[in-house]
Amino acid sequence: MKNQENFQFTIEAGKSERHYWMDLWRYRELFYILAWRDIAVRYKQTIIGLLWAIIRPLLTMIIFVVVFGKIAKLPSEGIPYPIFVFAALLPWTFFANAFADASNSLISNSNLISKVYFPRLIIPAASVIVSAVDFMISFIILLALMAWYHYLPSWYLLTLPLFLLLGFFASLGAGLFVASLNVKYRDFRFIIPFIVQLGLYISPVGFSSTIVPEQYQLFYYLNPMVAVIDGFRWAISGGNTAFNTTELSLSISVITLFFLVGVIYFRKIEKTFVDVI
Amino acid sequence: MGIAIKVENISKKYIIQHEKKSAHYETLSDSLIQGSKNIITRISHPFSHSKIEQQTQEEFWALKDINFEIEQGDRLGIIGRNGAGKSTLLKILSRITEPTSGKVHINGRIASLLEVGTGFHPELTGRENIFLNGAILGMSRAEVKTKFDEIVAFAEIEKFLDTPVKRYSSGMYVRLAFAVAAHLEPDILIVDEVLAVGDAQFQKKCLGKMEEVSKSRGRTVLFVSHQMGAIAQFCNKALLLDKGMIAQSGTVSHIINYYMNMSANNMSGFQAETTSRYKDIAIMKACSYDAEGCPAVNFVHNQEIVIEIICKINKWISGTEVRVAVRDSKRNVFTTDTELIMQNEAVSNELCAKVVIPAGVLRPEQYFFKLAIYLPNQLIFDLVDDALSITVVDGGSKYAASEGLDYGCVFVDCKWAINPSSNLIF
Numbered sequence: 065m066k067n068q069e070n071f072q073f074t075i076e077a078g079k080s081e082r083h084y085w086m087d088l089w090r091y092r093e094l095f096y097i098l099a100w101r102d103i104a105v106r107y108k109q110t111i112i113g114l115l116w117a118i119i120r121p122l123l124t125m126i127i128f129v130v131v132f133g134k135i136a137k138l139p140s141e142g143i144p145y146p147i148f149v150f151a152a153l154l155p156w157t158f159f160a161n162a163f164a165d166a167s168n169s170l171i172s173n174s175n176l177i178s179k180v181y182f183p184r185l186i187i188p189a190a191s192v193i194v195s196a197v198d199f200m201i202s203f204i205i206l207l208a209l210m211a212w213y214h215y216l217p218s219w220y221l222l223t224l225p226l227f228l229l230l231g232f233f234a235s236l237g238a239g240l241f242v243a244s245l246n247v248k249y250r251d252f253r254f255i256i257p258f259i260v261q262l263g264l265y266i267s268p269v270g271f272s273s274t275i276v277p278e279q280y281q282l283f284y285y286l287n288p289m290v291a292v293i294d295g296f297r298w299a300i301s302g303g304n305t306a307f308n309t310t311e312l313s314l315s316i317s318v319i320t321l322f323f324l325v326g327v328i329y330f331r332k333i334e335k336t337f338v339d340v341i
Numbered sequence: 342m343g344i345a346i347k348v349e350n351i352s353k354k355y356i357i358q359h360e361k362k363s364a365h366y367e368t369l370s371d372s373l374i375q376g377s378k379n380i381i382t383r384i385s386h387p388f389s390h391s392k393i394e395q396q397t398q399e400e401f402w403a404l405k406d407i408n409f410e411i412e413q414g415d416r417l418g419i420i421g422r423n424g425a426g427k428s429t430l431l432k433i434l435s436r437i438t439e440p441t442s443g444k445v446h447i448n449g450r451i452a453s454l455l456e457v458g459t460g461f462h463p464e465l466t467g468r469e470n471i472f473l474n475g476a477i478l479g480m481s482r483a484e485v486k487t488k489f490d491e492i493v494a495f496a497e498i499e500k501f502l503d504t505p506v507k508r509y510s511s512g513m514y515v516r517l518a519f520a521v522a523a524h525l526e527p528d529i530l531i532v533d534e535v536l537a538v539g540d541a542q543f544q545k546k547c548l549g550k551m552e553e554v555s556k557s558r559g560r561t562v563l564f565v566s567h568q569m570g571a572i573a574q575f576c577n578k579a580l581l582l583d584k585g586m587i588a589q590s591g592t593v594s595h596i597i598n599y600y601m602n603m604s605a606n607n608m609s610g611f612q613a614e615t616t617s618r619y620k621d622i623a624i625m626k627a628c629s630y631d632a633e634g635c636p637a638v639n640f641v642h643n644q645e646i647v648i649e650i651i652c653k654i655n656k657w658i659s660g661t662e663v664r665v666a667v668r669d670s671k672r673n674v675f676t677t678d679t680e681l682i683m684q685n686e687a688v689s690n691e692l693c694a695k696v697v698i699p700a701g702v703l704r705p706e707q708y709f710f711k712l713a714i715y716l717p718n719q720l721i722f723d724l725v726d727d728a729l730s731i732t733v734v735d736g737g738s739k740y741a742a743s744e745g746l747d748y749g750c751v752f753v754d755c756k757w758a759i760n761p762s763s764n765l766i767f
Contacts, residue, residue, distance in 0.1 A: 073446070073447045073448075074445065075433065075440065076443075094477065097472065097477075097482075101469075101473055104469065176460050178437065179453075180435075180437065180459060180460065339355065
């Protein structure tokens, strides 16, 4: 791409695509530092920051155990109910936080976006990393919980990163899509908590996906988080809970579709962010 | 020297939404606000068609067919009124927004300094923000590390390195922000109005640093400012934008003069109301002129300012004086007066009093003129507060770099003598 004057770089109307993916790599340090900033700010502002990452899933777990385990007496597929719930809460909380943060990330970084160039994809991606750190902290609680119940993990646990990765792409895909909508139509930020709350009840967090009637199972698997949650339980329980390849492959397909649509839409809207934000 | 930036036919279009009833808005920002209001109403009431029907879309060309080249090592000042397209141009050059059409060829790494402290996070410490801000401006971590001590020394914040920047004074904040940016080593630096904030001494330091960077290392600088003095002192070339187009480009002094004349549009001066005619002696008209006799309200500090006052004499009283009091926004600067002398009473009942304020006296500021006709210690015939107002801008005086600093009311060309001292004290 060199012309007679040897210009290193050319800005041309409608031709930014070519540089984009290259830039994404070139700006990776900015990605690290933005992720680090979000983490530092989150755990610096208050002591609650750290406690919050522990208290929230713990309290939710207790409520779910009481409501679903003790009152509704739902089956827990042979593992202690607290572990059963917590194993599902881990990926769900990760997804919910990552999705909500990614969705709001563009708005909260609008001062950056309107003043400096970098591939905008960095911002929602970096915000998902913060939720991953929260996840790590919660994971330690899970380990403590398992020790408390003398529940030994097996080699199945090694598959966990795979499901985490699925959750990562699910939240980033959905987050990118909503983030771009959020820039254009600010009212979307009111919808995000609603989506998250609704998702908590339609995903098998407090109960087992086996209680869903068989004829509806395939339909239920369309929720990509079902396979992620079931996968987590499966990995943690050492293969003792229900998990099948149908839901896994369906989930992978749906997440891939989500992610692609998210990225494509984000890229399409990205060029006008500055003019709108 | 090669070419650093080559801009070819750049245009940028914005779509503005209007409500039909109020046909035109005063500013672009008004229009944009209205536009966003409409979007919100459309979302919150998606089924109310009446509102949408009132809207019209209008294209607004923020930039139209811009062509220019900047050579490496040039310091280009970009001036123009608000809304002339300066910021849009810089945004395109720094890739924040895409042009609607056209091409820009860039040779080298660009860094822009659009607003002080962009990306600073108030909760993080000065140390952390240096790394954060550096990364945002395009520096690598290793690069920030090697320049870290230099940045801290330049910003003069050693003691507060580990304090969150939310506890910084605004001066410290600006200093830190500029220090990071100044140590960035781009081939092309874009600066937009940063120097509007911060204390004057620091501004001077910043300009010095920018000049040094540009001169010694052949860096190209693009500088947008409303301070003509800063532009005159710092830039070697200038570009004047008007309504999205290049009005003029060339040497700095030429562009500044051109701009001054362009913006001088309400030069009718003072015009008395009809009731004044019945006074014994009345001020009928007053106007300010430049040395060539053209009406002007904007002056460069080294231009003469001519004030002309037309008086109508209904009843002549000898010993009458005319006075001009000059004040700036804070206080009276000086007063000058003279006796009105009727040379030929029979012929004329109108007198023209002309006063010249010498070049290089008034420092850059806006001035107001109070005019009076009176008989000393006895009677005031006519008095007009703020009859005229003029603006003096710095066209590159010695004090240009300290614009905003209080270095006195007026420039005075004092005589100095420096000689070897003959008085040995010891």
